[in-house]
Amino acid sequence: MSWLFDLKYAIRLMLKRPGFTVFTMLIMACGLGLCIYMYSLINTLAFKPLPFPGGERMVMVSPSMNGIRFGDSPMSYADFKDIRDKSQRLEDIGYYYGDVANVSIDGKASHYIAIRSRSDLFAFTHTQPIMGRLFTDADTIEGANPVAVIGYELWQNYFGGRQDIIGQRVQINGIGTEIIGIMPLGYEFPMNNQIWLPSQLNEAKFTVEDAPKVSIFAKLKPGINLADADVELQDIMASRALQYPEINTGRSAFTITFMDSFIGEDSKPIFLVMLLGVGFVLLLACCNVGNLLLARATERSKESAIRIAHGAPTFRLVIQMMWESTLICTLGGILGVLFAGWGLSLTNGLIRSIVPVKPAFWWELGLDADVLLKTVLLVVIVSLVTGLLPAWKMTQCNINEVLRDGTRGAQSRSSGRISRILVIFEVALSCAVLSLGALLSLVVYEATKIDYGVQPQGIYTGKISLPDQYYNTPESLLTFYNRLQSDLEASPTISKAGMMSSVPGAFMVASKVELEGRQQLRSQQNLLPRANNVTVMPGTLKLLGVKLEEGRMLSLSDDQNSQKVVVITRSFAQRYWPEKSHIIGKRIRWAGKNGWYTVVGVVSHVIQGRPFGYSKRMPTVYRSLMQAPVRHLSVVANSAQRENLTIPIEQAVADIDTGLSVYQVKPLAQVIARNTAGLTYIAILFNVFGMIAVLLAGSGIYGVMAKAISQRYQELGIRRALGATESRIIHMLMKQGWLQLLIGLLISGPIVMFVGPLITRILGHSPWSVWALFALTAAGISGVVSLATLLPALKAVRLRPMDALREQ
Structure with a gap:
C-alpha cells in the first residue's frame, strides 16, 4: 500500500x-x-465519419477537368453507369440529384430542398423509417403514383406530428403526392434533406451526350483508401475519353469524403x-x-x-x-x-x-x-x-x-x-x-x-426556386418575372424591386468564358478566363447602387428578339483586355456554348462572392434575365423607410402562385455580414x-x-x-x-x-x-x-x- x-x-x-x-x-x-x-x-x-454503419468508408465521386478538382459537383448519368458497372474498389454505388420542393397545405407554401433517388440510398445508410415504408422499384417507374418520404423535423414542425400522416396527400410543386414514410429524428442524408422523392429517370429518353447530371455516392471496399479508388476511377474515365472523346476528353473523377465535400478541401x-x-x-x-x-x-x-x-x-x-x-x-x-x-x-x-x-x-x-x-x-x-x-x-x-x-x-x-x-x-x-x-x-x-460595390442599406432579398413542371419555357419564366416585379413595386412599402440569379456577397462559382479572337481548344478549357456569371432583371444593378462607368446598363429592350448583350465589371476589362481603351462592342461567350454576347456597358467592380482570396478579385459578367431566364433567383427590393419587407415579398409571391414559397428573406447587409x-x-x-x-x-x-x-x-x-x-x-x-x-x-x-x-x-x-x-x-x-x-x-x-x- x-x-x-x-x-x-x-x-x-x-x-x-x-x-x-x-x-x-x-x-x-x-x-x-x-x-x-x-x-x-x-x-x-472535418474528420468525424458519418453516423451510419461503415460511415468511415462513405464517399462521393466527383469530377475533375484537366487535373482541376470540382468538390462535390455532379457527373453525367452515363459516367455513373460505367463507374457502377466497372468499379472493383467501390461498393454500394448509387446516385441522387436535387429538386425543388415547394410543399403547400391550405394555400401556404414552404420551401425545401428535396432529393430524388432510388431505394438504394436508404440501404446505403442502413436506415429504416419509423413509420410507413421506403421506395420500391415500382415507385421509380416513370408515370408511377407520386410518393414522398419525409423527415422527422418536417413531420413535427409542418404536419404537427400527425399519426395519420401516412397515406395522406399533400401538394409538392403543385402535384398531389402521397406521404409513404417518416425517417428517424436526425436523419437528413445526404445533405440536410427533409424530403426524399423517387427518381424516375428514363434511360431510353436520353443519350450519352445529353444524359442528366447526378451526384454519385459509394463506399470504399474494406482495405481500400481514397488514393486506391482514385487510381481506378482515373482508368475508368480514361477509357470513356477514348470511347467518347468529344465529351470526355480531359475529364476524370476522384473520391471525396462527405465532410470535405461540405467544408471544402481548401479549408x-x-x-x-x-x-x-x-x-x-x-x-x-x-x-x-x-x-x-x-x-x-x-x-x-x-x-x-x-x-x-x-x-x-x-x-x-x-x-x-x-x-x-x-x-x-x-x-x-x-x-x-x-x-x-x-x-x-x-x-x-x-x-x-x-x-x-x-x-x-x-x-x-x-x-x-x-x-x-x-x-x-x-x-x-x-x-x-x-x-x-x-x-x-x-x-x-x-x-x-x-x-x-x-x-x-x-x-x-x-x-x-x-x-x-x-x-x-x-x-x-x-x-x-x-x-x-x-x-x-x-x-x-x-x-x-471592404466595399462590395453596392449599397445594401434598406435592401431586402429572398430566394425563389421555380419548379420545372410548370416553369419550363422562357415564356412562362418571363411572365413570372414581369408579374412579380409589378406586384412588388405596387406594394406601398416597396419603392423599387428587381431580381438576379445571385446577390452580391452570396456564394458563387466562377464560369469559363471565351473572348472573341482568343478561342481555346476544348482540351485547353482549363486555360480559359473565368468570371462570375450573373443574370439580372434590367434596373436591378441601379437599385443596388452599382456605378456605370462606360456605355449603358441593361434595358427591357434587351429581350429574346434582340441582340444578346452583357454588362461587365471594370475588373473584367482590366484583367482580360488590359491593352484596350474601348471595351464597348467586344464579344464574349460561355465556354462550350454557341452564341456571342456583345459588351454594351462597364460597371464598377462588384464582389459577388466572399471578400477573401480569388473570390474578392473575381470579375463578373451580367446578362439580362429577359435573354437568359433561370429558375433559381433572388428577389431584391428596397424601402425608403427601411421597413421590414419580409411579409410584402412573401405575399407578392403567394399572390402569383400559392404553390411557391420565398425563403431566406433577410436584409442584404445580413447576407454580406455572414461572409466574415x-x-x-x-x-x-x-x-x-x-x-x-x-x-x-x-x-x-x-x-x-x-x-x-x-x-x-x-x-x-x-x-x-x-x-x-x-x-x-x-x-x-x-x-x-x-x-x-x-x-x-x-x-x-x-x-x-x-x-x-x-x-x-x-x-x-x-x-x-x-x-x-x-x-x-x-x-x-x-x-x-x-x-x-x-x-x-x-x-x-x-x-x-x-x-x-x-x-x-
Whole structure:
C-alpha cells in the first residue's frame, strides 16, 4: 500500500501550499480545456465519419477537368453507369440529384430542398423509417403514383406530428403526392434533406451526350483508401475519353469524403493552423507547469538529499513527485472538460449563425466517448511530460554539495538552465500564437470594411426556386418575372424591386468564358478566363447602387428578339483586355456554348462572392434575365423607410402562385455580414489562444523569476552589503529576463514568418502585414516579460541586506 501513502503525502504537500496548487491547476485547466474544445470542434467539422454503419468508408465521386478538382459537383448519368458497372474498389454505388420542393397545405407554401433517388440510398445508410415504408422499384417507374418520404423535423414542425400522416396527400410543386414514410429524428442524408422523392429517370429518353447530371455516392471496399479508388476511377474515365472523346476528353473523377465535400478541401489548411495554435497553447501550459514544478523540486532539493542519504529508494522519490503532477493534471483535466463542454454548448448555437446554409446534420458538438477517452490519454501524457523532468532532477542532485550548502533549495546550474530554456519556449510560443491571432483579426476587420460595390442599406432579398413542371419555357419564366416585379413595386412599402440569379456577397462559382479572337481548344478549357456569371432583371444593378462607368446598363429592350448583350465589371476589362481603351462592342461567350454576347456597358467592380482570396478579385459578367431566364433567383427590393419587407415579398409571391414559397428573406447587409462570420469566429479563437498564452507566459515567467530570485536572497544580500546599488541589482536581474526574451523572439520569428504567409495566401491578404504584426506583438510580449521580471526584482531590492543574509 506504499502508493496510498505516497498519494496522501502528495495531497499534504499540495494542501500545504494551496496558492501554488490552485495556480498550477488553473494553468493546466486552460491548456487542456482549449485542447479538448478544439479537438472536439475540428474533429466534428472535418474528420468525424458519418453516423451510419461503415460511415468511415462513405464517399462521393466527383469530377475533375484537366487535373482541376470540382468538390462535390455532379457527373453525367452515363459516367455513373460505367463507374457502377466497372468499379472493383467501390461498393454500394448509387446516385441522387436535387429538386425543388415547394410543399403547400391550405394555400401556404414552404420551401425545401428535396432529393430524388432510388431505394438504394436508404440501404446505403442502413436506415429504416419509423413509420410507413421506403421506395420500391415500382415507385421509380416513370408515370408511377407520386410518393414522398419525409423527415422527422418536417413531420413535427409542418404536419404537427400527425399519426395519420401516412397515406395522406399533400401538394409538392403543385402535384398531389402521397406521404409513404417518416425517417428517424436526425436523419437528413445526404445533405440536410427533409424530403426524399423517387427518381424516375428514363434511360431510353436520353443519350450519352445529353444524359442528366447526378451526384454519385459509394463506399470504399474494406482495405481500400481514397488514393486506391482514385487510381481506378482515373482508368475508368480514361477509357470513356477514348470511347467518347468529344465529351470526355480531359475529364476524370476522384473520391471525396462527405465532410470535405461540405467544408471544402481548401479549408484543411485553416483547420491545421488552428490545431497548431491549440497545440502551442497546450505545450505552453505544460512548459509553465513543468517550470513551476521544477522550481518546487529545487526548493525541496535539501529534503530529497537527506532522504536519499538515509537510504530512500530513488524510484520511490520519483513516484512521490509524479503523484503531485498527476493530481494537478487530473484536477486540471476535470476543470478543462467542464470548460470545453460549456464552450461546445455555446458553439452549437453560434455555428448556426455562421454557416450560410443549415449546418451539416452530423455537426453535433459535444463530449462523446471518443473525446473523453482521448482526454484521459492526454492527461496521462501531460502528467508524464510535466512531472517526469522535475522528479528526475530532484533525485539527481549531488548529496554532498546540497548538504554542505547552507542555502535551502539553492538552484543548481543545470536546474537553472532548464528553467531558462522553458521560459524561452513560453515566450516563443505565446508570441507566435498571438501574432497569428492578430493577423486573422486584421484580415477579418478589413473584410468587414471592404466595399462590395453596392449599397445594401434598406435592401431586402429572398430566394425563389421555380419548379420545372410548370416553369419550363422562357415564356412562362418571363411572365413570372414581369408579374412579380409589378406586384412588388405596387406594394406601398416597396419603392423599387428587381431580381438576379445571385446577390452580391452570396456564394458563387466562377464560369469559363471565351473572348472573341482568343478561342481555346476544348482540351485547353482549363486555360480559359473565368468570371462570375450573373443574370439580372434590367434596373436591378441601379437599385443596388452599382456605378456605370462606360456605355449603358441593361434595358427591357434587351429581350429574346434582340441582340444578346452583357454588362461587365471594370475588373473584367482590366484583367482580360488590359491593352484596350474601348471595351464597348467586344464579344464574349460561355465556354462550350454557341452564341456571342456583345459588351454594351462597364460597371464598377462588384464582389459577388466572399471578400477573401480569388473570390474578392473575381470579375463578373451580367446578362439580362429577359435573354437568359433561370429558375433559381433572388428577389431584391428596397424601402425608403427601411421597413421590414419580409411579409410584402412573401405575399407578392403567394399572390402569383400559392404553390411557391420565398425563403431566406433577410436584409442584404445580413447576407454580406455572414461572409466574415466564420473567419471572425476563428480569429476570436486565435486571440483567446494568444491572450491565454500571454497570461500563461507572463504568470509563468513571474513565478519562475520570483522563485529564482528568492533563492538568491543571500547572494543579493552579500552584494548589497558590499556596496551594490539597487539599480545595479535590478539591472543584473533584468538582464537575465531580457536575454530569455530575445532568444524566445528569435525562435518565434521564423514560425510566424512561415505560417503567416500561408494564411495571407489563402485569404488573399498582403504578406507584409505579417512583419508589422509580429513587431507589435513582440513589443507587447516584451512589456509583459519585463514587468514579470521587474516585480520580483523590486521585491528583492526592498529586502534589507541583513534580512537577506538571514534567509535560509
